[in-house]
Amino acid sequence: MSFRSAKVVNVEELGENIYRMKLKLMENLNADPLPFQFLMVWIPRVKEVPMSISDYVNGSLAILFRVRGRGTEALSRARGFIGLRGPYGRGLNLHIGERILVIAGGVGIAPIPYLVRTASRTGSSIGVLWGVRKASEVICEDELFQGVKPDFFYVATEDCSTNYCGTAIDIAPKLINQGNWDRVILIGPPEMLREGCSRFIEINPMVALESIVKCGIGLCGTCSLKPLPMLLCMNGPLYKCSQVVDYLEHS
Ligand SMILES: Cc1cc2nc3c(=O)[nH]c(=O)nc-3n(C[C@H](O)[C@H](O)[C@H](O)COP(=O)(O)OP(=O)(O)OC[C@H]3O[C@@H](n4cnc5c(N)ncnc54)[C@H](O)[C@@H]3O)c2cc1C
Ligand code: FES
Secondary structure, three states, X not given: OOOEEEEEEEEEEEEOOEEEEEEEEOOOOOOOOOOOOEEEEEEOOOEEEEEEOOEEEOOEEEEEEEOOOHHHHHHHHOOOEEEEEEEXXXXXXXXXXXXXXXXXXXXXXXXXXXXXXXXXXXXXXXEEEEEEXXXXXXXXXXXXXXXXXXXXXXXXXXXXXXXXXXXXXXXXHHHHHHOOOOEEEEEOOHHHHHHHHHHOHHHOOEEEOOOOOOOOOOOOOOOEOOOXXXXXHHHOOEEEHHHHHHHHHHO
């Protein structure tokens, strides 16, 4: 469980209450992480929080987060050095040339820039539908995807401030039916995942889950997906809907 130290390069508020922190690693990761893997981010004198890898290239790493409580609030103000453990979780192995549709809600967009970057290396194509509540939460494509862009990026807003009016789950059926997708991935708050799994049951999408993660290495049991016999840090965060219906019903 060794820590790497990382220098905070900058922290920007990209949308209302959504921050991106860019970090320079003092020591590179052993290998390139897989999309959807996460790190344990230690904020000195505050606490440690799990965060998805939002981008990673040549020792430069980004996390994207919403301020929720003490840890993320401190992270939004952090300067100097922080500590990192990981990457943890199983992540997604991309197949050459595959087509993936991502349906993301809110800060669930965090790991998608790194998915898009990795896909560009494997010739895979990624379409992204992102749902947020209101105009102030929207982040423009150029800001979110730095250097490598998805095949398309549609933003749905519940206040109808973009062309796509409604939740991402409302808009998704048309996109699901239009594309010949190898995988559909849902990521966002539990209520969105519950609804998505039930509405798109016939295609059995993948879902990226969150739970409370402490050790990240299968020892403490806090990330258990009760009532299922699964630990998110060991076999998550990506599952097929059919594997986790019982967890989603209770979360
Ligand atoms: C694998 C993984 C990857 C994650 N990636 C990201 C990311 O990329 N960006 C991001 O913004 N957040 C991400 N999160 C969630 C993030 O870790 C929490 O928001 C953070 O730990 C909250 O810490 P805090 O001290 O700010 O809030 P706390 O003071 O710990 O909690 C504030 C409130 O948020 C609730 N809460 C805290 N953690 C979670 C959680 N995991 N799920 C549901 N509710 C929670 C608490 O119950 C409490 O009500 C991820 C979580 C996991 C497990
Ligand atoms: S976080 Fe400790 S077992 Fe998963």
